[in-house]
Amino acid sequence: MTNSSASPFSPPILSLVVPMFNEAGNLDGLFDRLAQVLGGLDASYEIVCVDDGSSDDTVARVVDHHGRDPRIKLVELSRNFGKELALTAGLKHARGRCVVMIDADLQHPPEVIGEMLEKWREGYEMVIAVRRGRDDESAFKRSAAKVFYELFGRVSEVQLPRGAGDFRLLDRKVVDVLNAMPEHTRFMKGLYAWVGFRQVTIPYDVAPRAAGQTKFNAFRLWRLAIDGITSFTSVPLKVWTFAGMLVAAFALLYGLLFIVKTLILGIDVPGYPSLIVAITFFSGVQLISLGVIGEYLGRVFSEVKQRPLFVVRQAVGFEAETKDEPR
Known part of the structure; x- marks a missing residue:
């Protein structure tokens, strides 16, 4: 199989970036689903798991899975830096010719990755997964999201696709541009829209969480909205x-x-x-x-202040990479 025979020293075709915060209960199901989906794709791959300061045994479980499959890698941050910077850390460590961001709770169905790869091979440089509806959310959250997208679209220099989140595929050239951005307050959905490139959307249905509860409360969503608006408009x-x-x-x-x-x-x-x-x-x-x-x-x-965006406590599975490989 192509994805299993690729040399560990050569960059894979596909990198998956999976931010994690107390997701130990989801990992077995996540890696099983990913193995089934990615095993059927004609593409070498790696899975870059970014632990964002978990207090459960997320790190130990990822390390255990890495021992069984070296394509599963770990970037452990020294504390909780937030999802935006966890995604940034994953993008900086991903080596693939294209990169897919996906959540660990399986609300982003891995089966969509195959369709993303097809669009990428057609020449699209950003393939955005757009949810079909928000029936799984409360009326308050749906209303708040509608107000935010409407307000952001009116005051910002960029437009956010309705229903789009972090679940998307990025070409290597897009990843390189994002990695070159030094700003600390990072609203990733806005940065994706700002960089441009050739984009296409594909619909998907949000699945229920496999285990655990969402880590985004009302305060975090409010802060994210404020960061988004103030980062992209005066x-x-x-x-x-x-x-x-x-x-x-x-x-x-x-x-x-x-x-x-x-x-x-x-x-x-x-x-x-x-x-x-x-x-x-x-x-x-x-x-x-x-x-x-x-x-x-x-x-x-x-x-x-020019502080680093994040601090890595340990990185597991990247030992075979050489410094002269493209990043």
């Missing part, structure tokens, strides 16, 4: 510039109204209620605008 800053002009114009008109009432019409105007309302309103506007500015300043602060 519109929030411009909005507050416009809002400041409107507030200044409103204050000027309001002041003129008081002048007319008191000096021309001779009407006494009670000051305390209107003053309290005005102070409260303007204080709220200022706090919100400072928060927006703080988000952008925080990103500048993160970039200028």
